Amino acid sequence: MSSLLHPAPGAAWNLFKQVGFMVALITPLQAMAGFLDGGWRAWQLLAVSFVLAPCMDWLLGDDPSPPVQQGEPQRHYWFDLVIYLYVPAYWAALLLGLWCAAQPDWTAQTRLGATLSMGVVGGIAIVVAHELGHRRTRLERLLAQLLLQPVCYGHFTLEHNRGHHAWVATPGDPATARYGESFYRFYLRCVPATWQAAWRLEFERMARLGHSRWHWRNAMWRHCGIPLALGLAIALALGPWALLFWLGQAVMAFSLLEVVNYLEHYGLQRRALPDGRYEPVAPRHSWNSNHLFSNLFVYQLQRHADHHAHPSRPYQALRPFPDAPQLPSGYAGMIPLALIPPLWFRVMNPRAKKWGDLPQMNDS
Numbered sequence: 001m002s003s004l005l006h007p008a009p010g011a012a013w014n015l016f017k018q019v020g021f022m023v024a025l026i027t028p029l030q031a032m033a034g035f036l037d038g039g040w041r042a043w044q045l046l047a048v049s050f051v052l053a054p055c056m057d058w059l060l061g062d063d064p065s066p067p068v069q070q071g072e073p074q075r076h077y078w079f080d081l082v083i084y085l086y087v088p089a090y091w092a093a094l095l096l097g098l099w100c101a102a103q104p105d106w107t108a109q110t111r112l113g114a115t116l117s118m119g120v121v122g123g124i125a126i127v128v129a130h131e132l133g134h135r136r137t138r139l140e141r142l143l144a145q146l147l148l149q150p151v152c153y154g155h156f157t158l159e160h161n162r163g164h165h166a167w168v169a170t171p172g173d174p175a176t177a178r179y180g181e182s183f184y185r186f187y188l189r190c191v192p193a194t195w196q197a198a199w200r201l202e203f204e205r206m207a208r209l210g211h212s213r214w215h216w217r218n219a220m221w222r223h224c225g226i227p228l229a230l231g232l233a234i235a236l237a238l239g240p241w242a243l244l245f246w247l248g249q250a251v252m253a254f255s256l257l258e259v260v261n262y263l264e265h266y267g268l269q270r271r272a273l274p275d276g277r278y279e280p281v282a283p284r285h286s287w288n289s290n291h292l293f294s295n296l297f298v299y300q301l302q303r304h305a306d307h308h309a310h311p312s313r314p315y316q317a318l319r320p321f322p323d324a325p326q327l328p329s330g331y332a333g334m335i336p337l338a339l340i341p342p343l344w345f346r347v348m349n350p351r352a353k354k355w356g357d358l359p360q361m362n363d364s
Contacts, residue, residue: 017065017316020296021082024124027297028086028093031117035093035100042113049120049297054333056293063292063320079316083128083299087143090125093118094150094249101245102238115245119252122151126257127298133157134311150230150246151253154223155198163197165311169270169285170278175258179267179352182341186262187255198223256335263287263334264304267352268325281308283324284355290320294330302331325355 027045034042097118100106106114125147132144133156141157148154160175167173174193177186202220203213211217227250235243268285270278283305289295295302303318305325327334328347338344 017296018078018082021079021299021316023296024128024299025082025085025089027124028089028121031093031114031121032096034117035097035114038106038110040109040113042110042117045117045120046113050332050336053294053297054329054336057291057330057333060292062290063295076314076316079314083131083315084143086125086128087146090121090128090147091150093121094246097245097249098234098238098242102242104241106241111241111245115248116252118245118249119256122147122249122253123256124297126151126153126156126253127301129157130160130301131299131315133161136312149223149226151250152227153250153254153257154226155195155220156254156257158201158219158223159194159198161311162201163194165281165308168281168308169265169268173265175261175265176268177262177266179269179349179356180345181266183259183262183338183344184341187258190258190261191254259335259338260301260331263327263331263338266348268355283309283321286324287327288321288324289327289330289334290322291330294332298331302327325351 027049030045030048034044097114101111101114129144129147132140132147135141135144144157145154148156164173164175167176169176171178174190174197177183181189199220202218206213206215206218209215209217231243231246234246264287265285266287268287270281270285272278286304286308288305289302291302299315300318301307301315303320305321306313306318329337337347
């Protein structure tokens with residue numbers, strides 16, 4: 001087994017990744033600095049996320065490193081620690097933001113910038129929760145919920161694991177964007193449809209267990225009740241400005257999730273088979289990006305084809321699949337593009353048409 005004292009091929013890059021994945025932990029720290037300084041500094045995180053990050057992707061290009069070597073334990077303690085640390089970092093930023101938002105001296109400029117910045121921190125928190133939600137231990141799934149409940153999206157793991165991964169790139173998946181569908185139409189369709197799908201999946205699970213669909217073991221009661229309790233507690237303890245901050249950051253966070261969902265499978269469809277089923281999920285059914293800088297921020301979620309092929313594979317071991325559909329930029333650059341439908345269609349529709357006609361790739 002390789003180690004830092006006896007490096008295997010690619011070990012130098014593995015070491016770089018061990019340090020590099022900590023870059024996402026800067027975001028809650030930067031948000032907290034903005035809360036305390038106020039003014040334009042409350043907006044700094046948005047500039048870093050959507051101006052600096054695309055520039056860094058352009059300058060640094062693709063990630064030349066291989067995945068973490070398969071000879072290494074896939075559940076490497078350091079890579080796990082990196083994502084575990086995001087949980088207390090997120091909560092520290094949220095609590096500080098709520099306390100600052102309750103103070104009367106915040107200007108409207110600061111309130112808006114701080115709320116959107118906290119939403120960016122929450123968006124990355126959903127990425128971490130996504131990773132933890134695919135893990136098998138109860139502790140890791142609890143940590144996922146500690147990140148999802150404050151952004152009012154506790155149902156995400158439920159619907160994502162049992163719904164999206166089964167129905168991706170088919171008309172039955174609300175999180176797959178259709179060809180020619182703008183982000184705004186997708187958003188208005190996906191957000192309620194995903195929530196309804198989560199209820200439906202829990203109704204089906206209750207039926208299998210022999211319970212009423214409204215039984216207390218239905219997890220959707222928890223996913224609806226906890227955010228309501230949080231909102232009530234914030235309103236009573238800190239007042240309406242803090243409540244508005246909390247609601248705003250939640251909407252920003254899950255909106256970032258949905259714009260990422262939009263670009264991950266836009267226009268890609270699995271073929272229907274004669275027996276009514278769909279062809280197996282393949283690398284050609286996910287848009288990918290191997291841009292180095294943004295992949296560090298989102299824990300290699302941009303290597304999305306391998307994630308759908310192997311949902312339980314830890315983020316550090318995901319492979320890039322260079323022959324799968326590729327986005328022209330990392331997520332940081334594609335998110336602003338998705339918000340301008342004419343530009344999005346001009347860039348992405350020719351690419352989607354190309355992948356609509358090619359045969360299934362081999363995942364080996």
